[in-house]
Amino acid sequence: MFYLPNxxxxxxxxxxxxxxxxxxxxxxxxxxxxxxxxSDLAFAPVMIGRNINEAITDKKESSE
Incomplete structure (x- = not known):
């Protein structure tokens, strides 16, 4: 058995x-x-990710 520090x-x-x-x-x-x-707190990372993703795709579309 190997020893792990607490x-x-x-x-x-x-x-x-x-x-x-x-x-x-x-x-x-x-x-x-x-x-x-x-539930808003739990899904905050998901929503932030979606918003960032949408912002990136919007920028790509507008630059074309």
Whole structure:
């Protein structure tokens, strides 16, 4: 058995739990089980990504 320092174990546990929490949040938001405010937060990265993508495609179209 190899030895891991405690800090590595704590970090790994934190990111695992954080990842599970994010998946649960997005999952609940997808089913509309949470308030609109929380589901907006969960989908914020998706919406920001879409907006950036649209802005890039708009610029490409206008420059043609």
């Amino acid at each position: 800090s590595v174990v704590y970090l790994f546990a934190f990111f695992t739990l954080y990842g599970m929490f994010n998946v649960a949040l997005v999952g609940f938001a997808a089913f509309g089980l949470l308030d609109d405010d929380v």
